[in-house]
Amino acid sequence: MVSERGLDVLRVIVQDYVASREPVGSKSIVERHSFGVSAATIRNDMALLEEEELIAAPHTSSGRIPTDKGYRVFVNQLADLQPLSPAQRTAIEIFLGSSADLDQVLGRTVRLLSQLTHQVALVQYPSLSRSRIRHVELVRLASDRVMTVLITDTGRVEQRLLDVIADLDEEFLSQLGTRLNSTLGGVGLVEAADRLARLADQFPVERAPSVDLIATALIEQVLANRQDRLVMAGAANLVRTEEDFSGSIYPVLEAIEEQVTLLRLFGEMEPDQNGFSVSIGKENAAFGLGETSVLATGYATSGGEVSRLGVIGPTRMDYSNNIAAVRAVARYLSRLLGED
Amino acid sequence: MVSERGLDVLRVIVQDYVASREPVGSKSIVERHSFGVSAATIRNDMALLEEEELIAAPHTSSGRIPTDKGYRVFVNQLADLQPLSPAQRTAIEIFLGSSADLDQVLGRTVRLLSQLTHQVALVQYPSLSRSRIRHVELVRLASDRVMTVLITDTGRVEQRLLDVIADLDEEFLSQLGTRLNSTLGGVGLVEAADRLARLADQFPVERAPSVDLIATALIEQVLANRQDRLVMAGAANLVRTEEDFSGSIYPVLEAIEEQVTLLRLFGEMEPDQNGFSVSIGKENAAFGLGETSVLATGYATSGGEVSRLGVIGPTRMDYSNNIAAVRAVARYLSRLLGED
DNA sequence: AATTGGCAGTCTTTAGTAGAGAGTGCCAAG
DNA sequence: CTTGGCACTCTCTACTAAAGACTGCCAATT
Numbered sequence: 001m002v003s004e005r006g007l008d009v010l011r012v013i014v015q016d017y018v019a020s021r022e023p024v025g026s027k028s029i030v031e032r033h034s035f036g037v038s039a040a041t042i043r044n045d046m047a048l049l050e051e052e053e054l055i056a057a058p059h060t061s062s063g064r065i066p067t068d069k070g071y072r073v074f075v076n077q078l079a080d081l082q083p084l085s086p087a088q089r090t091a092i093e094i095f096l097g098s099s100a101d102l103d104q105v106l107g108r109t110v111r112l113l114s115q116l117t118h119q120v121a122l123v124q125y126p127s128l129s130r131s132r133i134r135h136v137e138l139v140r141l142a143s144d145r146v147m148t149v150l151i152t153d154t155g156r157v158e159q160r161l162l163d164v165i166a167d168l169d170e171e172f173l174s175q176l177g178t179r180l181n182s183t184l185g186g187v188g189l190v191e192a193a194d195r196l197a198r199l200a201d202q203f204p205v206e207r208a209p210s211v212d213l214i215a216t217a218l219i220e221q222v223l224a225n226r227q228d229r230l231v232m233a234g235a236a237n238l239v240r241t242e243e244d245f246s247g248s249i250y251p252v253l254e255a256i257e258e259q260v261t262l263l264r265l266f267g268e269m270e271p272d273q274n275g276f277s278v279s280i281g282k283e284n285a286a287f288g289l290g291e292t293s294v295l296a297t298g299y300a301t302s303g304g305e306v307s308r309l310g311v312i313g314p315t316r317m318d319y320s321n322n323i324a325a326v327r328a329v330a331r332y333l334s335r336l337l338g339e340d
Numbered sequence: 341m342v343s344e345r346g347l348d349v350l351r352v353i354v355q356d357y358v359a360s361r362e363p364v365g366s367k368s369i370v371e372r373h374s375f376g377v378s379a380a381t382i383r384n385d386m387a388l389l390e391e392e393e394l395i396a397a398p399h400t401s402s403g404r405i406p407t408d409k410g411y412r413v414f415v416n417q418l419a420d421l422q423p424l425s426p427a428q429r430t431a432i433e434i435f436l437g438s439s440a441d442l443d444q445v446l447g448r449t450v451r452l453l454s455q456l457t458h459q460v461a462l463v464q465y466p467s468l469s470r471s472r473i474r475h476v477e478l479v480r481l482a483s484d485r486v487m488t489v490l491i492t493d494t495g496r497v498e499q500r501l502l503d504v505i506a507d508l509d510e511e512f513l514s515q516l517g518t519r520l521n522s523t524l525g526g527v528g529l530v531e532a533a534d535r536l537a538r539l540a541d542q543f544p545v546e547r548a549p550s551v552d553l554i555a556t557a558l559i560e561q562v563l564a565n566r567q568d569r570l571v572m573a574g575a576a577n578l579v580r581t582e583e584d585f586s587g588s589i590y591p592v593l594e595a596i597e598e599q600v601t602l603l604r605l606f607g608e609m610e611p612d613q614n615g616f617s618v619s620i621g622k623e624n625a626a627f628g629l630g631e632t633s634v635l636a637t638g639y640a641t642s643g644g645e646v647s648r649l650g651v652i653g654p655t656r657m658d659y660s661n662n663i664a665a666v667r668a669v670a671r672y673l674s675r676l677l678g679e680d
Numbered sequence: 681a682a683t684t685g686g687c688a689g690t691c692t693t694t695a696g697t698a699g700a701g702a703g704t705g706c707c708a709a710g
Numbered sequence: 711c712t713t714g715g716c717a718c719t720c721t722c723t724a725c726t727a728a729a730g731a732c733t734g735c736c737a738a739t740t
Contacts, residue, residue, distance in 0.1 A: 038713055043704070043705075047705080057704080059721070061719050062721075102501060157489055239589055248580075250580050367732075377684090381682080383734075400733075401690050403731080684737100684738080685736105690731105695728085696725100696726085697725085697726085698726105700724105701723100704719080704720100705719105708713100710712080
């Protein structure tokens with residue numbers, strides 16, 4: 001069984017290793033921290049920690065580095081979430097202070113988060129599964145091309161290009177647009193899909209194919225809305241921490257650029273009682289991210305829904321600071337986008 | 341003066357160096373290519389090329405590598421534009437074939453381009469300086485927060501969040517929305533800004549502040565539309581080619597993530613008579629990208645405007661193939677988005 | 681005048697060796 | 711349970727030597 005002091009030793013090993021990227025030896029521990037015991041005693045504790053697989057030695061007779069399991073214990077016990085520095089708080093205010101386009105807000109958020117944590121930051125677009133349709137607009141771009149725009153009451157806008165049969169004159173399109181808005185306005189997405197499916201019946205037979213085409217596109221659009229999107233920033237930070245990876249960071253960057261992977265990862269992470277999730281090292285192996293850790297939490301969107309945001313980086317990261325940063329940014333973003 | 345054969349030598353040096361990342365020696369040239377002369381003769385030609393600063397030797401007595409100037413000559417005169425392989429053509433069809441959301445089309449385009457070239461790909465959003473307003477929608481998200489949505493006839497959709505005074509009831513907002521649409525529908529962006537500025541006068545005095553607030557936001561939104569955006573993909577490719585950079589690729593990736601830099605770079609590149617631009621090595625030094633080359637061309641958007649797309653990578657890249665790929669993708673995208 | 685073979689000279693790369701340094705594990709004593 | 715001591719292991723650095731790759735130049739050849 002690992003003693004109280006043993007856990008303290010684990011903590012300083014994690015801290016020193018994260019700070020220096022050097023395996024931590026018993027001697028440097030007693031030098032830098034005041035344990036009041038000798039190096040030999042620390043060595044005994046370290047032997048215990050190694051038995052529990054919380055730390056490991058890269059080679060016989062070198063210092064120790066934390067294992068994934070060690071990081072996990074460290075994070076779980078991490079009670080003292082250091083508050084952000086005043087400079088960091090100011091950065092959040094400045095970056096997110098002024099109101100703007102939703103895209104811009106999320107873009108700024110993700111850049112901010114990557115700067116605060118020095119990691120790759122991710123923000124999921126607000127999901128809108130519970131939202132209602134606000135407005136539908138059909139825009140004729142060319143004789144055989146139409147753009148459909150869907151606006152929901154949660155502030156999401158979706159657009160889609162569509163090739164249509166050439167018989168669609170401007171007048172009919174505008175008539176169809178009016179009809180769509182009266183049929184769908186204020187209606188939930190699932191119900192809307194239903195109504196769209198029955199739409200063609202209400203038009204003259206010769207119009208049915210065109211209407212059906214547009215209705216099908218809109219249904220797709222409505223349902224595809226569950227497919228979420230991500231914005232990412234700070235890929236350069238991954239390069240900076242390249243040495244923390246055993247091989248090339250190429251596959252890691254590739255996995256991170258694959259949105260589907262990350263969305264699945266976000267989805268499968270178990271939040272703790274505070275809604276915060278930490279996934280460490282091998283826990284992400286299934287996603288090709290076995291050497292990275294992911295920190296994520298939810299933020300409130302205008303639909304009363306929760307989307308997620310977080311950072312991803314090498315397992316050797318400053319969990320304390322990064323968790324605090326992710327939390328703070330999520331809180332601020334919730335205030336900005338959420339319902340009051 | 342460099343002879344005809346000298347230029348042939350330059351060509352094979354560029355080709356071999358790009359393929360192998362090894363300095364190219366006279367012996368390997370006569371081995372791999374049938375020049376019909378001996379290595380010593382090639383050496384004489386290489387001395388000439390070196391005098392003209394088209395190639396350089398990393399150290400005394402190693403093979404030669406092309407200089408920026410050498411690549412420039414290669415691109416201008418020597419690169420034969422090989423047509424894309426059938427597999428590549430198929431990839432374009434499959435990736436861009438089905439109609440979809442504008443965001444999705446551009447997202448797919450940029451991923452496709454990065455896969456075809458194995459470089460970082462960039463696509464600029466369609467600009468809409470010449471487009472007209474199609475629809476304005478005001479969405480009340482909370483008692484004191486409104487989202488404005490602007491749809492143009494070129495298929496661009498812009499949204500913005502806005503904190504308002506709390507006296508804005510739903511009814512008035514919908515009334516204002518109707519008024520906005522009748523005032524602005526079909527109007528060009530510049531004229532629209534004018535009309536918006538005068539909008540508050542047409543409402544009762546007690547409403548003026550609210551109307552003004554919204555009008556101001558819309559004006560900003562209308563004018564901010566000239567600010568273009570970029571999508572990027574394939575950052576992982578930069579890591580793959582890491583060894584082509586003298587220092588770390590960190591500053592390079594940082595510069596690439598900075599959209600403003602790239603938009604300026606795109607803007608300053610001189611297109612040739614085909615509308616194609618190639619910028620090599622030191623020519624990009626002002627942007628912190630002195631070790632990269634940029635290939636770019638325009639594509640037609642629905643507004644009859646031209647936006648740009650291209651790739652960026654180490655100067656040591658396969659210009660022939662990449663130029664062909666950028667061309668082909670731009671052509672395809674023009675067909676997809678442009679006016680018929 | 682262009683081309684060629686030969687050869688000395690230069691520089692990089694690789695392998696191998698030795699010594700210093702850091703850290704552990706274990707043991708016997710406190 | 712803690713401590714000091716010590717042998718042992720492993721890495722890291724510097725240094726040396728040998729091998730390999732090319733060039734540059736020269737004198738001979740076509």
